[in-house]
Amino acid sequence: MVQSIGIDLVDINRIEKSVKRYGQRFVRRILGSKEIGIYDSRNDKAAYLAGRFAAKEAVIKSLGRILATRPKYSAIEILNDKTGNPFLSGTGELTRVFKKRKCLLSISHEHRYATAVAIITED
Numbered sequence: 001m002v003q004s005i006g007i008d009l010v011d012i013n014r015i016e017k018s019v020k021r022y023g024q025r026f027v028r029r030i031l032g033s034k035e036i037g038i039y040d041s042r043n044d045k046a047a048y049l050a051g052r053f054a055a056k057e058a059v060i061k062s063l064g065r066i067l068a069t070r071p072k073y074s075a076i077e078i079l080n081d082k083t084g085n086p087f088l089s090g091t092g093e094l095t096r097v098f099k100k101r102k103c104l105l106s107i108s109h110e111h112r113y114a115t116a117v118a119i120i121t122e123d
Contacts, residue, residue, distance in 0.1 A: 003101065006061030006118045008054040013112060015053060016046035030056070032077035034089070050114035051107045052078050058118035059088060059103060066097055066120070078105065088118075 018026050030053055031039055042048050055078045060070060077089040088094075088103040104119040 001122050002119055003122050004062045004065065004120045006058040006063070006120075007116070008057035008061065009113055009115045010050045010054040010057075011112060012046050012050040012109070012114055015050040015114075019046065019049065028074065030073045032074050032089075034079060035077050038079075047109050047114060051109055051116065054114045055086060055105055055107050055116035055118065058105070058116040062103070062118040062120045063097065066101075067093060069093075078107070 027036065027039065027049065030049060035052060039045060039048055053073070056073050056076045059076055059078075063071075071090070071092070071094060075091050076094065078086050079089050080086055086105040086107050088098070088105060090098070100123050102121045102123070104121065105116065107114065107116045109115075
């Protein structure tokens, strides 16, 4: 059963400007350790980071009524399975929240924008 939905849209150019201004400090604020390794190997760094930012915002929005406090972006990791589908991996309170729930994610990029949708379901 669907419990909540979150959506976000990010301007890739805005993310690119933030990376130029703040460098790796900005990247580490957004990405978890596994994501940073993936980010470092990509040619489309700004688009990748914007997609992950949008996905994390969508997850946070969908968890608004479930979590007592907003998690750090870096505590939420969005990874891909063998077929390329994104999935949520997290630490701390997120582990507890997702014992009885699932998060379905979709991320899309189009020229200047990255968007993501997160749907939280209960088992």
